[in-house]
Amino acid sequence: MASLTVTDEQVRATPAKVIQPAWVRVTHWINALAMILMILSGWQIYNASPLFGFSFPRDYTLGGWLGGGLLWHFAAMWLLMINGLAYLVTGLATGRFRKKLLPITPSGVIHDVRAALTFKLGHDDLTVYNYVQRTLYAGIIVVGVLIVLSGLAMWKPVQLYYLVMLFGDYPTARYVHFFCMAAICAFLVVHVALALLVPKSLRAMIIGR
Amino acid sequence: MAKRSFLIPGVDRRLLIKDSIKAMPDLARRRFITGGASLGALTLLTGCDVIDSSSAEEMLKSVSKFNDAVQAFIFNPDALAPTFPESAITKPFPFNAYYDLDDAPEVSAADWKLEVRGLVDNKKSWTLDELYQLPQVTQITRHICVEGWSAIGSWTGTPLRDFLKLIGADTRAKYVWFQCADKDGYNSPLDMRSALHPQTQMTFKYAGDILPRAYGFPMKIRVPTKLGFKNPKYVVSMEVTNDYKGGYWEDQGYNSFSGS
Numbered sequence: 001m002a003s004l005t006v007t008d009e010q011v012r013a014t015p016a017k018v019i020q021p022a023w024v025r026v027t028h029w030i031n032a033l034a035m036i037l038m039i040l041s042g043w044q045i046y047n048a049s050p051l052f053g054f055s056f057p058r059d060y061t062l063g064g065w066l067g068g069g070l071l072w073h074f075a076a077m078w079l080l081m082i083n084g085l086a087y088l089v090t091g092l093a094t095g096r097f098r099k100k101l102l103p104i105t106p107s108g109v110i111h112d113v114r115a116a117l118t119f120k121l122g123h124d125d126l127t128v129y130n131y132v133q134r135t136l137y138a139g140i141i142v143v144g145v146l147i148v149l150s151g152l153a154m155w156k157p158v159q160l161y162y163l164v165m166l167f168g169d170y171p172t173a174r175y176v177h178f179f180c181m182a183a184i185c186a187f188l189v190v191h192v193a194l195a196l197l198v199p200k201s202l203r204a205m206i207i208g209r
Numbered sequence: 210m211a212k213r214s215f216l217i218p219g220v221d222r223r224l225l226i227k228d229s230i231k232a233m234p235d236l237a238r239r240r241f242i243t244g245g246a247s248l249g250a251l252t253l254l255t256g257c258d259v260i261d262s263s264s265a266e267e268m269l270k271s272v273s274k275f276n277d278a279v280q281a282f283i284f285n286p287d288a289l290a291p292t293f294p295e296s297a298i299t300k301p302f303p304f305n306a307y308y309d310l311d312d313a314p315e316v317s318a319a320d321w322k323l324e325v326r327g328l329v330d331n332k333k334s335w336t337l338d339e340l341y342q343l344p345q346v347t348q349i350t351r352h353i354c355v356e357g358w359s360a361i362g363s364w365t366g367t368p369l370r371d372f373l374k375l376i377g378a379d380t381r382a383k384y385v386w387f388q389c390a391d392k393d394g395y396n397s398p399l400d401m402r403s404a405l406h407p408q409t410q411m412t413f414k415y416a417g418d419i420l421p422r423a424y425g426f427p428m429k430i431r432v433p434t435k436l437g438f439k440n441p442k443y444v445v446s447m448e449v450t451n452d453y454k455g456g457y458w459e460d461q462g463y464n465s466f467s468g469s
Contacts, residue, residue, distance in 0.1 A: 045356075045357060046357070049356035066356065071269040071270070071273055071462065074273065075269050156469055157353060158289075158434050159285070161288075170351060170353065
């Protein structure tokens with residue numbers, strides 16, 4: 001009996017702690033692909049009637065012209081929607097969002113932002129998110145929900161009139177959609193830069209440990 | 210004062226013209242996926258050249274058809290487009306086409322006749338005076354362009370469903386196909402359910418005045434539940450048909466349903 005117990009402990013102790021469970025890794029990378037397809041085709045659509053005094057470089061758009069961009073956008077939306085829903089439902093049901101992202105306290109955020117700006121914010125324990133990470137990860141989920149809702153409002157403004165009303169009117173939903181995209185792009189830059197600065201976090205998102 | 214002149218609020222005139230040039234059907238444009246597929250990012254992501262242009266195009270087209278089926282299943286085709294007060298009207302309402310206003314069709318009211326063809330009992334052509342005798346209604350709705358811009362306008366005319374009843378159209382047919390006087394022969398099919406929608410209108414007036422040349426004189430089909438390109442201007446004929454006859458933009462890759 002005694003030797004059996006020891007063996008069990010050894011088996012359990014051998015693999016490193018799982019930081020990112022498989023469902024997080026799978027939805028993360030599907031989301032990364034879906035986001036890039038949505039952003040590049042979205043830039044193509046934006047260029048057809050720019051909201052501001054600039055267009056996106058043609059090399060960074062998908063679809064070749066407006067019609068192609070729309071086809072890509074309305075195809076990749078399924079990937080984004082289904083994957084996003086699976087992520088949200090699993091995150092809520094397993095309690096991962098609550099455990100990893102909460103609480104977010106103002107004092108915690110201020111402390112960690114200050115630490116980050118003075119390069120004193122450590123990443124020793126990848127299983128615990130600091131307050132900057134919590135704020136960004138929770139924030140990007142809210143932005144993700146908003147960009148989908150504003151997108152649906154623009155896609156079917158007659159059928160989903162109540163969604164349009166939620167944003168005020170159709171042109172406002174367009175601006176919301178644009179600024180959510182801008183927020184996601186800004187997040188992407190910081191997120192990728194930090195992942196490269198802390199390679200073990202990238203490894204954890206690929207092999208889990 | 211302003212550096213750039215705007216035909217449409219928020220739309221750069223030069224870009225619009227550039228878009229119009231792009232709109233000319235040419236071989237390069239028809240193979241629209243090629244440009245997108247050569248994108249380094251995508252090749253990088255997929256790790257290989259699986260996005261072969263024709264198979265990607267086919268895949269995207271089938272997803273588009275799938276989207277149509279999903280929409281037909283979950284949405285109510287008779288849902289009404291929101292209406293607005295007069296104070297909400299966009300002034301000036303933009304002129305928009307794949308050509309300049311100077312090249313817009315100049316239709317002579319005296320010579321113009323609306324031809325009626327296909328699955329209808331009475332195929333007589335209609336003069337403008339005859340059409341003006343039909344009961345008219347006014348509605349203020351938002352016109353939404355496939356490009357993303359939108360504008361609110363006031364349109365007055367005869368509900369298309371009343372006219373279809375009057376000419377004894379077979380409303381079990383699949384489409385009403387419109388042909389227009391635009392250069393290059395604009396045309397567009399409208400699914401029968403949308404043609405019978407209470408807000409779909411044969412429009413003769415804009416903002417209470419006879420439809421100006423810019424907005425499609427003498428007759429436009431106003432479909433507030435569809436994107437702008439499904440709202441043909443300068444209409445010269447309508448055909449009730451079971452055949453999908455394609456359309457100017459539809460043939461180039463815009464989704465033919467394009468309902469909002």
